[in-house]
Amino acid sequence: MNILTFDIEDWFHILENSSTNTSEEWAKFPSRIQSNTERILTLLETNNQKATFFCLGWIAKSHPEVIRTIAKYGHEIGCHSNMHQLVYKQSPAEFKSDIRAAICQLEDIVGVKILSYRAPGFSITKKTNWVFEILTELGIERDSSVFPAFRSHGGYLSFGTTTPIKIETNGYSIKEFPMNTVPFLRLPIAYSGGGFFRIFPAFALDLMIKRDNYVMTYFHPRDFDPDQPMVPGLSLLRKFKSYVGLNSALSKLTHWIENNKFIDLQEADKQIDWSTAKSVKLHDKV
Numbered sequence: 602m603n604i605l606t607f608d609i610e611d612w613f614h615i616l617e618n619s620s621t622n623t624s625e626e627w628a629k630f631p632s633r634i635q636s637n638t639e640r641i642l643t644l645l646e647t648n649n650q651k652a653t654f655f656c657l658g659w660i661a662k663s664h665p666e667v668i669r670t671i672a673k674y675g676h677e678i679g680c681h682s683n684m685h686q687l688v689y690k691q692s693p694a695e696f697k698s699d700i701r702a703a704i705c706q707l708e709d710i711v712g713v714k715i716l717s718y719r720a721p722g723f724s725i726t727k728k729t730n731w732v733f734e735i736l737t738e739l740g741i742e743r744d745s746s747v748f749p750a751f752r753s754h755g756g757y758l759s760f761g762t763t764t765p766i767k768i769e770t771n772g773y774s775i776k777e778f779p780m781n782t783v784p785f786l787r788l789p790i791a792y793s794g795g796g797f798f799r800i801f802p803a804f805a806l807d808l809m810i811k812r813d814n815y816v817m818t819y820f821h822p823r824d825f826d827p828d829q830p831m832v833p834g835l836s837l838l839r840k841f842k843s844y845v846g847l848n849s850a851l852s853k854l855t856h857w858i859e860n861n862k863f864i865d866l867q868e869a870d871k872q873i874d875w876s877t878a879k880s881v882k883l884h885d886k887v
Contacts, residue, residue, distance in 0.1 A: 602814065602815050602816070602864070602869055602872065603810065603816045603818070603861055603862060603863045603864070604653070604778065604815075604816065604817050604818060604863065604864060604865070604866055604869050605645075605650060605651070605652035605653070605818050605858075605863035605864070605865065606652055606653045606654070606655060606679075606719070606745065606817070606818055606819055606820070606865075606866065607641060607652055607653075607654050607655070607819075607820050607821065607822065608655045608681050608719060608721075608819060608820070608821050609634070609638060609654050609655065609656040609657060609660055609667065609668075609671070609681065609821075609822065610634075610657050610660065610681065610685060610721075610821060610822075610823075611627070611630070611632055611633060611634045611660070611822075611823070612630075612633050612634075612637075612822075612823040612826060612829040612830070612832070613626075613627055613630040613832055614627070614657070614685050614721075615832050615835070615839070615843065616685070616687060616721060616722045616724075616754060617687070617754070618832065618834050618835060618839070619834050620832065620833045620834040621832060621834075624659060624684065627659075630830075632663070632664065633822070633823070633826060633829060634660060634664055634667055634822060635664060635666070635667055637822030637823060637825065637826050638667050638670070638671065638822050639670070640822070640825060640826075640851070641820075641822060641825070642670065642671065642674050642676075644851075644854070644855060644858060645674070645676070645858070646674060648858045648859055650858055650862075650863050651675060651676055651677070651863070651864065651865045651868070652676050652677070652863065652865050653676065653677040653678075653679050653717055653745075653865040653866040653867070654671045654676050654677065654678055654679065655679040655680065655681035655717070655718070655719040655745075656668055656671070656678055656679065656680065656681055656707060657681050657682060657683065657684075657685055657703065658680070658682065658683035658684070658699075658702055658703030658704075658705075658706040658707060659683060659684055659685065661703070661706040661707050661710055662706055665710050668707065668710045668711060669710060669711070672710075672711045672713075676865065677717060677865045677866060677867050678707055678711050678713070678715060679715065679716075679717035679718060679719060679743075679745075679866065680700060680703050680704055680707060680715050680717070680718045680719075680741070681703070681718075681719055681720075681721065682699055682700060682703055682720065682721050683699045683700065683702040683703035683706070684699055685721045686699065686721060687721060687722055687724040687754060687755070688720045688721070688724040688725050688726075688729050688732060688746075688755075689724050689725075689726050689728060689729050689755055690724075693731050693735060696732065696735060697735045697738075697739070700718070700735070700736070700739055700741075701739055704739060704740070704741075714740060715740070715741070716740070716741060716742045716743055716867070717741065717742070717743040717744075717745065717866050717867070718736055718741045718743070718744050718745070718746065719744070719745045719746050719819075720732070720746035721754075722752075722754030722755065723746055723747070723748035723752060723754060723755065723756070723780070723819075724746075724754045724755045725744075725746040725747060725748075725755065725757060726755040726756070726757055727757055727759055727760075730770060730883040732746075733768050733770045733773065733775050733883065734770050734771050734773045736775060737773040737774065737775050738773070741775065742775065742776060742870075743775070743776045743777075743778060743866055743867075743870055744768075744775055744776070744777050744778070745777075745778040745779070745780075745817060745819075745866065747760050747777055747779035747780065748779070748780050748791065749761070749762070749763050749779055749780065749782060749789065750780070750782050750788070750789040750790060750791060751788065751789075757779075758789075760779065760881075761881065762779065762879070762881070763779055763780065763781045763782050763789075763815070764779070764781070764815045765777065765778050765779075765815070765869070765873055765878065766779075766878065766879050766880060766881055767875060767878055767879070767880035767881070768880070768881055768883055769880050769881070769882045769883070770882070770883045774880075776870060776873075776875065778817055778866060778869065779817065780793070780794075780817050780819070781793065781813055781815055781816055781817050783809055783813075791819075792805075792806065792809050793809075793810070793816050793817060793818045793819070794818050794819035794820050794824075795819060795820075795824070796842045796843075796845060796846070798820075798824075798846075798850070798853065799824065799845055799846025799847065799849070799850045799853075800845055800846050803849075803852075803853050803856055806853060806857065807856075807860075810857065810861060818863075820854065824847070824850050825847070825850050825851040825854065826847065827847040827848045829847075831844070
């Protein structure tokens with residue numbers, strides 16, 4: 602099962618960077634979201650592939666035509682928060698308000714219920730299990746925010762699984778589609794998106810995707826834009842992580858899409874027999 606997903610945010614939506622923390626700062630930068638998203642949509646349409654697009658409410662408000670175009674091509678629209686803030690830096694009330702605003706913004710544009718969610722930066726941790734209760738209260742049925750490996754924006758090393766599972770918490774239930782990982786230098790890493798996808802050579806990516814029975818991808822429009830400006834204020838490490846491999850990323854994605862079958866999150870949900878699926882109980886009341 603290969604699941605194709607994109608996080609729809611602009612090139613300047615970099616977390617924990619002083620020059621890109623708020624919408625007032627975002628307004629200073631020229632947007633590249635429309636052309637970068639259209640590049641992805643053209644590739645998918647050419648190869649008859651569908652994906653889930655986790656969209657920011659801020660993008661929906663600022664560029665509603667981008668959301669309409671994604672939906673017009675028949676792709677699932679998911680929620681990626683409203684204002685692209687780290688979950689573990691929000692209170693439950695702040696988180697709920699942000700997600701509700703994003704869902705309303707997206708549903709007003711596409712006219713269908715939003716059922717899938719991914720946290721900015723995969724920033725759900727073992728200290729924020731209350732998130733799953735709030736998501737279900739807001740009508741979200743599928744989450745893809747658990748990153749069961751070390752990550753600068755959190756990570757959830759103790760989650761215990763890298764395949765789909767039901768999360769039970771305080772009487773609520775949600776379907777979790779975590780990132781898949783592989784061991785690399787004795788540490789689990791996610792190769793199917795972000796910096797590792799851009800760093801690894803194409804032959805290594807081919808070997809890994811063919812070996813795994815479950816692959817959850819995560820890409821951003823900026824991952825395939827070698828002409829984007831440099832975000833100001835980044836450390837040398839952040840510059841490397843954000844800009845390495847941009848020149849070859851689109852050709853790698855094209856190769857993957859031409860040679861592998863992908864589905865979106867809603868189709869993956871249909872293919873799983875949840876009545877027999879494993880579940881994990883988490884307890885962290887709001």
